[in-house]
Amino acid sequence: MAQLTVGSATELAKSLLKAAGVPDQEADVTARCIVASDRWGIGSHGLMRLPFYLARLQAGGIKADAKLKVVTDLPSLVVFDGDDGLGHWQLQKAAEVAAERAAINGIAAVGVGRSNHCGALGIYVWPMINRGLVGIAFSTGPAVMPPWGGNSALLSTSPIAAGIPTNPPTVVDLATSAVARGKIQAKAQAGAELEPGWAFTKDGSPTTDAKEALAGMLAPLGGVKGYAIAVLVESLTGMLVGPSLAKDIPDMFASEQDANPQKISHFIIAIDSAKLSVDGENTRTADFSALVNAAGGRLPGANRSNPERPDNAENITITDSVADQLAQWSTKLGI
Structure with a gap:
């Protein structure tokens, strides 16, 4: 790397x-x-x-x-x-x-x-x-x-x-x-197998071969x-x-x-x-964020930099x- x-x-x-x-x-x-x-x-x-x-x-x-x-x-x-x-x-x-x-x-x-x-x-x-x-x-x-x-x-x-x-x-x-196609290309370049259920061959058969998937279809x-x-x-x-x-x-x-x-x-x-x-200025956005954090979760993409x-x-x-x-x-x- x-x-x-x-x-x-x-x-x-x-x-x-x-x-x-x-x-x-x-x-x-x-x-x-x-x-x-x-x-x-x-x-x-x-x-x-x-x-x-x-x-x-x-x-x-x-x-x-x-x-x-x-x-x-x-x-x-x-x-x-x-x-x-x-x-x-x-x-x-x-x-x-x-x-x-x-x-x-x-x-x-x-x-x-x-x-x-x-x-x-x-x-x-x-x-x-x-x-x-x-x-x-x-x-x-x-x-x-x-x-x-x-x-x-x-x-x-x-x-x-x-x-x-x-x-x-x-x-x-x-x-x-099921997965972004760029991830399939990255797997193909690395010679790695795909997760089952991600892709099909061009004939419609399930495959874990990234190169076959690139020539085939995604689920x-x-x-x-x-x-x-x-x-x-x-x-x-x-x-x-x-x-x-x-x-x-x-x-x-x-x-x-x-x-x-x-x-x-x-x-x-x-x-x-x-x-x-509907009711003007409110705090619901902050309230929901706090509720997600209190439940042990995080908002989608919250770790992504600007x-x-x-x-x-x-x-x-x-x-x-x-x-x-x-x-x-x-x-x-x-x-």
């Missing part, structure tokens, strides 16, 4: 992205979002993914100098065309716009279509949390889950994230598949209920924002598809929490395999 500081990891990621043609500001935001995943211990969505982004940037599947283009601009609804750009900086911008509009109008939603993978979805509820708002995020991706009772992949891992401004903040961040979280929630996520992203359904989204882990834009869609909702209460306020001296750990890949890309891009 290799150790880096948050500051050095962010600078390395930013330098690699800039060398691949990404403008300075977009590279900076993307690098911070990538490293935030590693800070949270979600290596499957952090620096492990950077070589895949770089390969897609070089091949043209991700447009390095993409610009967000306004498609719809209403007081409480904004929709952007992502121009095939990196999902990280685009969803961060969408969350900031949603927070600004919700602070004025009480609620706001922002969609981003024609985008790319954005890493850990929970990162993008923090622009709302940090402003005292509730944030909800949805995203789609390549089809890896079959419909309930079906035998072909039509749904992505269909992640959902939500942030509530409790103290400490509550952050719900989960895939509606839904909680059976039919997870499938139903996945349909909700696909509805709010691929169906309504578009332009692609999950079944038409290229797989970032398949190098032969690197030149094909993913055309992923994301959807953000921001709500002014102070305006929700991605908008990084500690550059903090250490993160990555596998030797990821460290070697980043070193190879540094040489390839002349850093």
